[in-house]
Amino acid sequence: xxxxxxxxxxxxxxxxxxxxxxxxxxxxxxxxxxxxxxxxxxxxxxxxxxxxxxxxxxxxxxxxxxxxxxxxxxxxxxxxxxxxxxxxxxxxxxxxxxxxxxxxxxxxxxxxxxxxxxxxxxxxxxxxxxxxxxxxxxxxxxxxxxxxxxxxxxxxxxxxxxxxxxxxxxxxxxxxxxxxxxxxxxxxxxxxxxxxxxxxx
Amino acid sequence: xxxxxxxxxxxxxxxxxxxxxxxxxxxxxxxxxxxxxxxxxxxxxxxxxxxxxxxxxxxxxxxxxxxxxxxxxxxxxxxxxxxxxxxxxxxxxxxxxxxxxxxxxxxxxxxxxxxxxxxxxxxxxxxxxxxxxxxxxxxxxxxxxxxxxxxxxxxxxxxxxxxxxxxxxxxxxxxxxxxxxxxxxxxxxxxxxxxxxxxxxxxxxxxxxxxxxxxxxxxxxxxxxxxxxxxxxxxxxxxxxxxxxxxxxxxxxxxxxxxxxxxxxxxxxxxxxxxxxxxxxxxxxxxxxxxxxxxxxxxxxxxxxxxxxxxxxxxxxxxxxxxxxxxxxxxxxxxxxxxxxxxxxxxxxxxxxxxxxxxxxxxxxxxxxxxxxxxxxxxxxxxxxxxxxxxxxxxxxxxxxxxxxxxxxxxxxxxxxxxxxxxxxxxxxxxxxxxxxxxxxxxxxxxxxxxxxxxxxxxxxxxxxxxxx
Ligand code: SF4
Numbered sequence: 001x002x003x004x005x006x007x008x009x010x011x012x013x014x015x016x017x018x019x020x021x022x023x024x025x026x027x028x029x030x031x032x033x034x035x036x037x038x039x040x041x042x043x044x045x046x047x048x049x050x051x052x053x054x055x056x057x058x059x060x061x062x063x064x065x066x067x068x069x070x071x072x073x074x075x076x077x078x079x080x081x082x083x084x085x086x087x088x089x090x091x092x093x094x095x096x097x098x099x100x101x102x103x104x105x106x107x108x109x110x111x112x113x114x115x116x117x118x119x120x121x122x123x124x125x126x127x128x129x130x131x132x133x134x135x136x137x138x139x140x141x142x143x144x145x146x147x148x149x150x151x152x153x154x155x156x157x158x159x160x161x162x163x164x165x166x167x168x169x170x171x172x173x174x175x176x177x178x179x180x181x182x183x184x185x186x187x188x189x190x191x192x193x194x195x196x197x198x199x200x201x
Numbered sequence: 202x203x204x205x206x207x208x209x210x211x212x213x214x215x216x217x218x219x220x221x222x223x224x225x226x227x228x229x230x231x232x233x234x235x236x237x238x239x240x241x242x243x244x245x246x247x248x249x250x251x252x253x254x255x256x257x258x259x260x261x262x263x264x265x266x267x268x269x270x271x272x273x274x275x276x277x278x279x280x281x282x283x284x285x286x287x288x289x290x291x292x293x294x295x296x297x298x299x300x301x302x303x304x305x306x307x308x309x310x311x312x313x314x315x316x317x318x319x320x321x322x323x324x325x326x327x328x329x330x331x332x333x334x335x336x337x338x339x340x341x342x343x344x345x346x347x348x349x350x351x352x353x354x355x356x357x358x359x360x361x362x363x364x365x366x367x368x369x370x371x372x373x374x375x376x377x378x379x380x381x382x383x384x385x386x387x388x389x390x391x392x393x394x395x396x397x398x399x400x401x402x403x404x405x406x407x408x409x410x411x412x413x414x415x416x417x418x419x420x421x422x423x424x425x426x427x428x429x430x431x432x433x434x435x436x437x438x439x440x441x442x443x444x445x446x447x448x449x450x451x452x453x454x455x456x457x458x459x460x461x462x463x464x465x466x467x468x469x470x471x472x473x474x475x476x477x478x479x480x481x482x483x484x485x486x487x488x489x490x491x492x493x494x495x496x497x498x499x500x501x502x503x504x505x506x507x508x509x510x511x512x513x514x515x516x517x518x519x520x521x522x523x524x525x526x527x528x529x530x531x532x533x534x535x536x537x538x539x540x541x542x543x544x545x546x547x548x549x550x551x552x553x554x555x556x557x558x559x560x561x562x563x564x565x566x567x568x569x570x571x572x573x574x575x576x577x578x579x580x581x582x583x584x585x586x587x588x589x590x591x592x593x594x595x596x597x598x599x600x601x602x603x604x605x606x607x608x609x610x611x612x613x614x615x616x617x618x619x620x621x622x623x624x625x626x627x628x629x630x631x632x633x634x635x636x637x638x639x640x641x642x643x644x645x646x647x648x649x650x651x652x653x654x655x656x657x658x659x660x661x662x663x664x665x666x667x668x669x670x
Contacts, residue, residue, distance in 0.1 A: 016523075017516035018396055018496050022634040027615045031266070031281035033240035033288050035349075045636050050622075074516050076397040079430065080634060081613075082332040083238065084348035102397055105432055106332060106346055113350035163364070165224045176350070177249070180358045183218045183226060187360055190217035190228050198214075200453035200461040201230045201258075201325060 002115030003173035007096055008142040009069030011133040012059050019073060020080035021107065025089045038085055039092030060093075064136035068093075070143065072126060072133045073100040077118075078107025087114040097143050099150065101126050112166050113176065117145060119160045128152065145171055204471035206368045207437050208403045211343040211468070215326045217360055226360040230325040231342075234261040234298070234352070235311045236289040237615070238330030242353035243292040252296065254359040259298040260320055263289050264310045265615045267303050269578050269605040274304065282616065296356075309581025309607040312336040312549040316420065317581055319449025323438035323465040328355055333549050333631065334433075335426040339419035340446070341438035341468045343403070346427060366432045367477040369402035370470075373410035375484035380665040382559065383418030384551060384629070384648035386410065386482075387425040388490045392500030394480065399431030402478060405470060406436050410484035416445040417555035424550045425631050428497040437469040489664050491536060492633045492646040494524035499633070503651065503663045507534050527635055528643050529623065536661050539645070543626040544575040544656040545638070546649050547605075548612040551629035552580025554587050556649040561593040563653035563667070569601040570659035576603040576618070578610040602656070614639045627655035 029041040047058045054061045060068060071090070077100040078086060087110045090098070096116055101123045103111075111118040121129070132139050132152040139153035145167060150158045169176065180187075194201060205213070218226040232255075239261070246252070253259055266282035267273065277283035286303065293300035301308045307318065312333055315321045321337045327344035328334060330352040337344035347361065355361055371390055391398075404426050411422065419436050426434025443462060446452045453461045488502035499521075501508070509532035510521040525532065530539065546552075546560050557579065569575050577597050579585040585607055588594050594604050611618040612630040620626055620642025629652050633644040645661060654662040 015516065015519070017520050018498075020496075020632075020634045022632070022637050026636055026640070027613050030237050030615065031279075031285055033244070033285060035241050045640060050640075076400070076430070079396050080332065080632065082330055082346035082348055084241075084330075084350060087348075102400060104397070104430060105400055106348060110348035110350065113348060163224075164222055165220070176362055177251075177354050177357050180226060180354065180360060180362065184358075186218040186226065187228070187358060191359075194228065198324070198461075198464065200322070200457045 001113065001173045001175060004096060004115050004117050004145055004170045006142070006144040006146070007069055008140050010065060010067050010137050011070035011072050011129065011139070011141040012065045012068040013130045013133040014059060014071055014073045015130055017074035018076045018079055021078060021083050021086040022080055024078070024086040025083065030083060030085050035088050036092060038089035039094070042089040042093045069096050070141050071095050071098045072129045073098055075101040075123070077103050079104035082106045084110045084114070087111050087116050091116055099126060099129055112170060115170065115173070117143065117170060119143070119150060121150070121158055121160055125158050128156065204474040206470040206474040206476065207341060207405055207435055207468055208343065208368055211324055211326065212365055214324065223364055225363050225365070227326060227363045229328050229355050229359050229361055230258060231315070231320050231327040232259045232355050233311050233315050233327065233329035233334070234259060235265060235329070235331060236263040236285045237265045238349050239292065239352055240285060240288045241349050242356055243296065245353040246356055251357045253298060253356050256297045258359065259356065260315065261289055261293045261298055262301040262308055262311050262314050263303055265609045265613065267608040268616055269608045269610045269618060271606060273606055306582040306586065309584065310549045310552060310609055312424070313552060313580035313584065316340065317449070317583055319446060319452035322446055322452060322461070323442055324468050328361060332427045333424050336420050336424040336549055338423035338426065338434040339416060339436050340442055341435060341465070343433055343435065345433040366403045367401055368475070369399060369404045369431065369478040370476040371404050371406050372408040372479070372481045373406065373484050374408045374481060375410060376413070377410050377484045377487060380489050380650070381487050382648040382650060383414050383421040385487050385490050387422045388492065388497070388500045388646065389482065389487050390480070391425060391429045391497050392490070393482070394429045396428060396496055396498045397430045399426065399429040402431050403433045403435060404429070404431045406434060411436060412439070415555055416441055417553040420553065421550055425497065428631060438465050489648065489651055491651065491661050493528065493530060493536060494521065495527055495633055495635050496520070496524070497631065497633060497646065499524065501536065503536055503661055505536055507532050507536065509533070537663060539661045540659060541625045541627045541645070541655055541661065542573065543620060543624055544573060544652050545611045545626055545628040545630065546576070546652050547578030547580065547610055548630035549580060550631045551649045552578060552584065554584050556629065557584065557588045557593050560649040560653040561596045563650050563664070564600040564656070565596050567600055567657055569656040573656060573659060575601060575656045576605055576611070578605040579607050581607045611638050613637060627652045627661065
C-alpha cells in the first residue's frame with residue numbers, strides 16, 4: 001500500500017451532504033476486474049454531460065481545481081454501497097485526503113486500505129476549510145499525519161484524531177494481510193477451540 | 202457477570218486476537234462472495250501466492266451482472282459483465298470454494314441464497330463485499346459489508362481487523378396496522394434516524410412488532426440497517442428462526458442440530474444490558490410509506506405531500522432542492538398524485554417468496570395500468586420455482602408483469618434492466634440515489650404491496666385505499 005505522511009495541495013470544496021458511492025463512481029464502472037484507471041470516471045454523472053463532454057461548472061472541471069489533492073466535503077461522505085471502486089477512483093484521480101464532518105463506516109475503512117486519509121473535523125472547522133478551499137488553487141491546504149494537523153492556506157491549524165493502528169499502517173504503507181498472518185497461531189488456536197465449542201459451524 | 206447485549210455475545214465468541222489498543226481480529230464463519238467486488242481480491246491472492254484459508258466457509262454466486270431475461274442461457278451480451286462473471290467461475294474453481302453458477306437453480310442474489318441454503322445460521326459472523334450483508338442479521342448473526350481489500354483479507358486469513366461498534370436498540374412496540382409491512386418499518390426507522398444515525402453502531406431490532414414478523418420480514422428490516430449507516434442490524438433468534446433453518450442443506454442435522462440449538466437459545470440481550478442509544482417507535486404509528494427524494498431518509502407516509510426545502514435545516518436544505526429537481530417534484534403536491542412509468546418488484550430487500558405473495562395478493566385477477574412497464578424479479582431460482590408452484594407466476598403474467606429470472610436486476614442496473622432519464626419507478630429495492638437504477642432514473646422506494654398497488658393505478662398509491670375500493 002502507498003504510504004501517507006504529509007501533503008500540501010489544492011483542496012476542492014464539495015459541500016453536498018450524503019455524497020453516496022453511486023455519485024462517486026456509478027455502477028457502469030464497477031465492471032472492471034482491475035483496481036486502476038477509474039480516475040476519469042470519478043463523479044462521472046456530476047462531471048460529464050450525456051455526450052461525454054465536461055460540465056464546466058462541476059468543481060473538478062474548473063481550471064483551479066484540476067490538480068485537486070484534498071476534498072473538503074459535507075457530512076456522511078461515502079454512504080451507500082461497499083464498493084472499494086470509490087476510493088480507487090478517488091486515489092486514481094490524485095486525491096489523497098478527504099476532510100468531512102462525518103463519513104460512512106465502510107467507505108471510511110476502505111480509504112485506509114488505499115493510502116487515502118479521511119479526516120473527521122467538527123462542522124464549524126470543516127466550514128472554515130470549505131471557505132478556504134473556495135479560494136481556488138492559490139489556497140493550498142497542508143495535512144500532516146505525524147502531528148495530526150490540518151493547516152489552512154492562511155495558517156490556521158486544526159487538530160484531528162486518528163486511530164493509532166491505522167495511522168501506523170498508513171504512515172508505513174503496511175499490508176494488513178501480512179500483519180494478520182503474523183498472528184496465525186492465534187487464528188489456529190481459535191479455530192481449534194471453535195471446532196469444539198461450535199462444531200456445526 | 203455483567204449483562205451483555207446480543208452483539209456483545211456474538212462479538213466475544215469471535216475474537217481471535219485482541220491488541221492492546223482494542224484492535225481485534227474477528228473470526229469469520231461465513232464469507233459470501235459475488236462477481237463485482239471480488240475479482241481484484243482473488244487477483245491479489247494470486248499475485249502474493251496465497252490460497253483461500255477456509256474454502257469450506259466461502260460461498261460464491263454471481264448476481265449483480267447476470268441477465269434476468271428468460272433467454273439468459275444464450276450468454277451475457279455485455280463483454281465486461283461477461284468477463285466479470287467468467288472471472289468468478291474461474292476463481293471459484295481455482296480456489297475450491299462453494300459455487301452456484303448462473304445455470305444452477307439455486308443461483309440468485311447472494312443475500313437470498315445464503316439463508317436459503319442454510320449457510321447463514323444464528324450466532325455466526327457473516328461478511329460479504331456488499332453493504333446489504335446486513336440482511337443476515339435477521340438470524341441473530343453478526344453480518345456486515347466489507348470492501349474488496351477486506352474481502353482479500355478474509356479470503357487469506359478468515360479474519361477481519363475490527364474495532365467494536367457501539368450498541369443501539371431500535372424497539373418497535375405493539376402491532377402493525379393493516380397494510381403496513383416490514384419495509385414500512387425499516388423505512389420509517391431510517392426516516393427518523395437519518396442515513397447517518399446508525400454510524401458507529403450495531404443495531405438490535407426488537408419489540409413485539411419485530412417478533413411478529415416472519416423471517417422474510419425480519420430480513421427486509423435488517424437489510425436496510427446499512428441505509429441508516431449502521432455497521433449491522435441484528436434480531437435475536439427464536440423459534441421462527443430455528444424453524445426456518447431446520448432442514449436447509451447446510452444447516453446442522455441430528456445431534457449437531459441439538460447442540461447448536463442449545464447455543465442459539467443463549468443468543469439474546471440480557472435483562473439490564475446497556476445500549477448506547479435507544480429508539481422506540483410504536484408499531485401503530487407506522488403508516489405505509491414511500492420515499493420522495495434521493496436519499497433513503499427521505500421517507501413520508503404515502504398520504505403526505507412533497508415537502509419544501511425550507512422545512513429542513515443545514516446542509517439538508519440544498520440537498521432537498523437538488524433532490525426535488527432531480528425527482529421532478531413540486532413542493533406541496535400530494536404524493537398520491539405522483540405518476541409512475543415503471544414498477545420493479547425484487548432485490549435482496551424484497552425478492553423473497555413472502556414478498557411475491559404480498560404482491561400477488563394485490564394483483565390477483567387485476568391488470569396493470571396501460572402503458573406501464575412492470576417487472577417481477579425473484580431473488581433466487583428457488584424462489585422463482587416456488588412462486589410458480591404456488592400459482593403466483595400466473596397471477597403476475599396475467600396482470601401484465603414480466604416474470605424474470607433471478608438476479609439483482611434493476612436494483613442497481615448493472616445488467617440491461619435500467620431506467621431511462623426521467624423514467625419514474627415504484628421500486629421495492631433499497632436505494633433511491635441519483636442514477637442508481639439508471640442515469641437520470643427516478644426511484645420511489647416502497648413495500649411490495651404498495652408497488653403492486655401502484656402498478657394498478659399508475660400513481661403512488663395507498664394500499665389501504667385500494668383495498669377498500
Ligand atoms: S439486490 Fe441490489 S442491494 Fe441487493 S445485492 Fe443486489 S444490487 Fe445489492
